[in-house]
């Protein structure tokens with residue numbers, strides 16, 4: 069089951085689909101791209117957070133009636149400026165993962181705001197949330213060193229598929245490839261907004277392979293790590309390198325190594341359980 073963790077699918081909330089029809093069309097494009105589960109991530113600053121679960125459930129019903137087989141989860145995309153004005157209950161509404169390892173999608177800003185990515189990520193961690201860094205390759209004001217420091221604290225990088233396919237220009241594409249080669253833990257998401265800005269995860273995976281990125285790392289970024297952190301979460305605590313560059317958890321115990329071998333042989337990723 070391929071999972072997308074950054075996807076603007078709720079109609080009429082932000083700069084995503086304008087109406088149900090466009091949302092249905094976009095959802096069909098995601099399914100055609102190979103995706104079967106999407107976390108819907110409208111821009112938090114444009115959404116009424118408390119309304120998002122009901123809006124997600126409603127769209128789920130709309131898709132079901134249209135025979136589109138796409139599982140939806142409720143989320144949001146935080147900008148660094150958003151974090152301070154959201155209370156704890158609101159963050160809980162848009163966060164993912166199990167109770168002990170909740171995390172949120174925090175975009176690397178496209179324009180300079182009042183709060184830096186680093187400050188916002190630190191606040192999220194202080195408040196108990198791990199961090200998925202959205203499209204750092206598109207943020208010229210975020211130094212790569214900052215992304216490396218956040219990853220060392222347990223954050224995972226989300227690269228836009230559209231950056232790899234060249235939609236955001238040569239600089240974003242070069243930065244995306246640089247992060248993919250950096251051996252930091254990364255995953256792909258489309259950050260799709262509309263049928264004219266569609267899901268491109270499959271095409272982006274081909275771009276990575278063509279650029280010489282290791283096939284196991286590409287598979288982890290597309291098919292393994294998104295579902296893994298949705299299910300198992302990301303830690304807010306200081307846990308350097310919780311996920312390795314191929315999306316595999318580090319510091320494995322004996323039982324985890326046995327599970328890893330099983331996972332490799334069946335193409336299913338390690339089913340980590342707390343207490344190992």
Ligand SMILES: [Fe+2]
Nearest residue numbers: 074076145259
């Ligand atoms: Fe986005």
